[in-house]
Amino acid sequence: MLPQLVWRRPEAVRHELGDPLLARELLLYVWDKAAENLASPERVAPRGLQLTWHRVAGRATALLQLPAAQATGEAHLAAIVYEQPEADPASYERVPDDLDEEADDLLPDEPDEQLPRYFLLEATLGRSPDETGTPTMLGELRGEHHRHHAPGPPAGRTDTAGRFLQALAGLLGPPPEEVPVMRIVRG
Structure with missing residues (x-):
């Protein structure tokens, strides 16, 4: 649910995640909303759910520490990477009170470089390659697509989050404005 919300209202969600109280409220709302159709024994408490902000390869990145993964395919960490500089706060849209079906029409079929x-x-x-921690995969959601990029750093270690951010930096490369321009000089 969170990726869909991030893509529907990128600047509004960025604004809310930037405020610690609003971020906590939003994340707990999404967590509860995602579990509302699950039977009680299948629900997982949001213990360990945390948000921190980082600069990764020059990009603002919200890092979500999630409750402990219980099965293959569940996420240990999630990162929302903003390619664009933050918009003027006056342009923020209100985050919807509910995630209705009609809003799914706003999600792109193909990845949008602005999102x-x-x-x-x-x-x-x-x-795990180094035998400590549990094995992981670095994945990405873009619209309706789920892509696995490469093996990730082992989970369950004190340096997992930092190594995840380093892996993202390597995957993302330099920010667009820092990409060197090649000029051909004739001598």
């Missing part, structure tokens, strides 16, 4: 990117550090099967 934030949503990355996951997902639990996987197998063994």
